[in-house]
Amino acid sequence: MTHISVKAVRAGLLTALVLLACTAPARAGAGHSAEDSWLMLTVSHGETPSSAEDGTMLRCDPPRGHRHxxxxxxxxxxxxxxxxxxxxRDAVCPMIFAPVTAHAHGTWRGQPVEYTETFSNTCLLTARTGSVFALDTP
Structure with missing residues (x-):
């Protein structure tokens, strides 16, 4: 019969714990909390951005606060x-001049984001910015 000392068992357990800690995968986006990726989004008619109070808060990690x-x-x-x-995106947009201004501010993975651009119409806005500023469509 083989006897193992308590000291040998402790050393083995400690070694196993150290190996597990070293081989565990790093968390994706380590160093960034879920709140590091958020944008306040507004779309206003005309060439002037609307106030932030009128906007939609988009949060990622997990995605929420926005219809899309x-x-x-x-x-x-x-x-x-x-x-x-x-x-x-590929889109066939009408040649109607009905300007809309898209504005976003916030942070993306800890980096500041500031974006403002005026488009000739909402079709061009959607074609150029995808789902980000699709605030009113279901």
């Missing part, structure tokens, strides 16, 4: 939070 939050967060993730870098 999952899609908007996915598009922002692919563009690393840069709205201007969201790939334009």
């Amino acid at each position: 939050a999952a899609d908007a967060c996915a598009e922002l993730t692919a563009a690393d939070g840069r709205i201007a870098d969201i790939p334009a």
Whole structure:
């Protein structure tokens, strides 16, 4: 019969715990809390951004606060939070001049975000910014 000392068992357990701690995968986005990715979004008619009180708060990680939050967060993730870098969608938009101004401010993974752009109409806004500013459509 083999006898194992308490000291040997403790050493083995300590070694196992250290190995588990070293091999555990790092948390995705380590160093960033869920509140690090949020944007206050507004769309106003005309060429002047509306006030933040009229906006919609988009939060990611998990997506919420926006009718199309999952899609908007996915598009922002692919563009690393840069709205201007969201790939334009193919769209056939009417040549109607009814300007709308999109404005976003907040943080994306701890980095400040500030975006304002005026589009000729809502069709061009949606084609250029995807789901991020799709605030009124179901």
